[in-house]
Amino acid sequence: MRSSISFKVTKKGIVLSINPNTRFxxxxxxxxxxxESATNFYAGSDMYxxxxxxxxxxxxxxxxxNIVRGYKDVKSIVFTSKPIKDEVIKIKxxxxxxxxxxxxxxxxxxxxxxxxxxxxxxxxxxxxxxGGDVIVFGKIRGVVHAGAGGSDHAFxxxxxxxxxxxxxxxxxxxxxxxxxxxxxxxxxxAFIQDGKIMVEDFEI
Amino acid sequence: xxxxxxxxxxxxxxVGKTTTVANLGTALAMMDHKVCLIDADIGLRNLDVVxxxxxxxxxxxxxxxxxxxRLEQALIRDKRHKNLFLLPAAQTRDKTAVxxxxxxxLVKDLKKEMDYxxxxxxxxxxxxxxxxxxxxxxxxIVTTPEVSAVRDADRIIGLLEAEGLKNPExxxxxxxxxxxxxxxxxxxxxxxxxxxxxxxxIVPEDSVIIVSSNRGEPxxxxxxxxxxxxxxxxAKRITGQEVTFLTLxxxxxxxxxxxxxxxx
Numbered sequence: 001m002r003s004s005i006s007f008k009v010t011k012k013g014i015v016l017s018i019n020p021n022t023r024f025x026x027x028x029x030x031x032x033x034x035x036e037s038a039t040n041f042y043a044g045s046d047m048y049x050x051x052x053x054x055x056x057x058x059x060x061x062x063x064x065x066n067i068v069r070g071y072k073d074v075k076s077i078v079f080t081s082k083p084i085k086d087e088v089i090k091i092k093x094x095x096x097x098x099x100x101x102x103x104x105x106x107x108x109x110x111x112x113x114x115x116x117x118x119x120x121x122x123x124x125x126x127x128x129x130x131g132g133d134v135i136v137f138g139k140i141r142g143v144v145h146a147g148a149g150g151s152d153h154a155f156x157x158x159x160x161x162x163x164x165x166x167x168x169x170x171x172x173x174x175x176x177x178x179x180x181x182x183x184x185x186x187x188x189x190a191f192i193q194d195g196k197i198m199v200e201d202f203e204i
Numbered sequence: 205x206x207x208x209x210x211x212x213x214x215x216x217x218x219v220g221k222t223t224t225v226a227n228l229g230t231a232l233a234m235m236d237h238k239v240c241l242i243d244a245d246i247g248l249r250n251l252d253v254v255x256x257x258x259x260x261x262x263x264x265x266x267x268x269x270x271x272x273x274r275l276e277q278a279l280i281r282d283k284r285h286k287n288l289f290l291l292p293a294a295q296t297r298d299k300t301a302v303x304x305x306x307x308x309x310l311v312k313d314l315k316k317e318m319d320y321x322x323x324x325x326x327x328x329x330x331x332x333x334x335x336x337x338x339x340x341x342x343x344x345i346v347t348t349p350e351v352s353a354v355r356d357a358d359r360i361i362g363l364l365e366a367e368g369l370k371n372p373e374x375x376x377x378x379x380x381x382x383x384x385x386x387x388x389x390x391x392x393x394x395x396x397x398x399x400x401x402x403x404x405x406i407v408p409e410d411s412v413i414i415v416s417s418n419r420g421e422p423x424x425x426x427x428x429x430x431x432x433x434x435x436x437x438x439a440k441r442i443t444g445q446e447v448t449f450l451t452l453x454x455x456x457x458x459x460x461x462x463x464x465x466x467x468x
Contacts, residue, residue, distance in 0.1 A: 103400060105362030106355050123358050123398060141398075 013046030035070040037150030043073035211340035215356030217327030231439035233288035244336035245326035249293035256420020304338035311339025405438035
């Protein structure tokens, strides 16, 4: 089945195109799922919803508007029925990787569309949000969100994984209460399996 | 000869910034350096009280900045050491009364006359903090062995680095040797591991501090208290002397400290 919605990132904002051959209920479901998994990943950007070649009843349009309002902190939402020609910035699933060569301290935040590699620690109170994977050559003690656009294949790996909170795609996990904090380095990797966040030793 | 300016800051309130400023200033003055303390906590001034100089204030830092008086007129000479001065904060104004650029100029002017200019930063990360760090050559961060204080110290280090104040050093205040021994307190090793900065000194918890603050007599004036010793040692380290870290009764604790130092 061709997906009912597709996304493009342009210099001006996010373009969401609706496949005109989709049944309305499938479209609704796809939109709802996407809104849920995106959480606040699109915060601060403009969103253009391309409904060219689609025909909706007024009531259906209203329903769509209500669903897309669920995108948190999006700057503006524009509906258009003309094809959008803006230049597309290509971000593949595992496209760009950003290297950060320092420790992130409390209050510092990194947000990238691709993968993030950090040489240093993520201290408590610091936050990393990545559309792709997050790899840390150091200790994770802050909050990390990998696959923030809704990618279930994203993973987080660190030399020491003791996050305040770990988010993968739309899943959230936190370490068990009173869990033992070891002094030793122990590389671990977190990923999604069967809809749950799993953590296992990182085999080198 | 231009002096050095340092800011004492912490993020969290109540960890002992003002006490540290009063004691380091007094200790440096006792070592025959010419020192000026600046209270940058406009609206919530305390340093004058801790120094016992409250009743001598005529002009304050806002008067200097607004040119109601000359800088020398606002400086209060300490009652015990003639080479120690205080530039008090205004109590009836707020942090917006001074701009970072004005602080920079003020500290620059003071450095011409003084060996050391020590700035007492307010708690928080807003305008008052920005004012306090504006003229500083380097920063000392005060923290206590509590998770929240260490977290704030970490945030402050990040902000200082962003402002170009590299390599700040940390003072861990209110260490309770008994509690550390029992494992009830964050130990120094953990704190330094998270903050990843150099340790400048440790100050043991001591009820004498409260008494001396209330009386307006910094604890370094007395011979005995360990806390006073600790501040004197930090003052010596500021002047570039190598001083070994204090023994806090407990041998095990000391060995542990030595271990940290050989690591860093």
